[in-house]
Amino acid sequence: MSSDAHGDASADTGSHAISATVYVVDDDESMRDAVRNLLRSVGLNVETFGSAQEFLAFDMPDVPSCLILDVRLKGQSGLAVQEQIAASELGLPIVFMTAHGDIAMTVKAMKAGAKDFLAKPFRDQDMLDAVAHALASDEERRAANRSVADLRRCYESLTSREREVMAFVAAGLMNKQIAGELNLSEITVKIHRGQAMRKMGARSLADFVLKAEALGIKAPQGMATPARGLRG
Template sequence: MGVATSGIADGPITILVDDDATVRDALEELLNSVGIDTMSFSSGQELLDAKLPDRPGCLVLDVRMPGLSGLDLQHVLATKGILTPIVFLTGHGDIAMGVQAMKAGAVDFLTKPVRDQTFLDAVSTAIANDVARRAASTVSRKNVALYETLTPREREVLRLVVSGATNKQIASDLGISEITVKLHRSNMMKKMNARSISHLFNVWQSLPVDSR
């Protein structure tokens, strides 16, 4: 395994997996030249055995390698819940492989030799995707914590509010007075830090389905 750093401990990192040391070295040099840290592995199993840093970034996988192929590794990572965006590099790619990789969520499927700028653009897109994913995950966790402060009745009111029900309809559905609905609704909005109904709807949408 090779590790190169730009000195930014929490900056983006690109993890390279390729059995060709010459390719790994060249890509590391290119990425480090634009300030992107790198880690490199010669096989998929080596990657799986390693402790990876919890930083925004992407994976660059060779398609054909001894042992686990890049496509196999993509599948294994997905089953482990590792959602780091993937860019594939191949010297022997075909349309079917590219379609399979993209359907499974790859950001790009590039054929060697690849132009430096094309490669950097793909990596930049993948890193941006990971930054956005991590930000959304942080927001979701925060909103789940807020949701868990609601009483069972406030949760019922929340579900009905985001479904578009009026206070009168909510009162009828729950068998309570409109005044009581307004009280629960006010408390719920405060606990969820919701500034408006549209904001509340966005908060609701960020909650994992199984936590609602």
């Protein structure tokens, strides 16, 4: 790790300091200390571990986070740890570092979702930039998850009939077609659709459909062929 001016990226990284945590896993104590000191110098919370087992046993708080992971660890490779994290669905962004990396290893790590791959010794600024990018990515993922959770809460407030209507609307059926599918009057379908849109906080019919897609709402079985466009 080489010393370098932190520049603008360090200020950006420091903006995450209130809640974000960076985890560092490396069996080289001097490297752990160096990375920890660098990140703490820009105000980040840092937790360090000498082995993958220690890290995986750690009870991580529910805050934006990223992992700085050495590729070659005693007992278990960093790539194997990456696979475990992916299987656990933690969604934790990973920045790899290694003194022994090669092209094949880098490609494998990046294909598996690594955010960056730094060869030791690396510039301080490169590490700060990589961490800033990884933390921003995790914040975006968490925001998206919160958005879907909010949508689910709204969806749970719908009546069973409103959910049926929403599914048909998302599948592209017009009110008249939905009325035929559910054996209802068209005006009744309009009322159900309006109530469902209000409860879902949909600003438009297109927004209503996008929310249904975000929730993974499937088209009802055996429905009529949907009409073209989103017409009422």
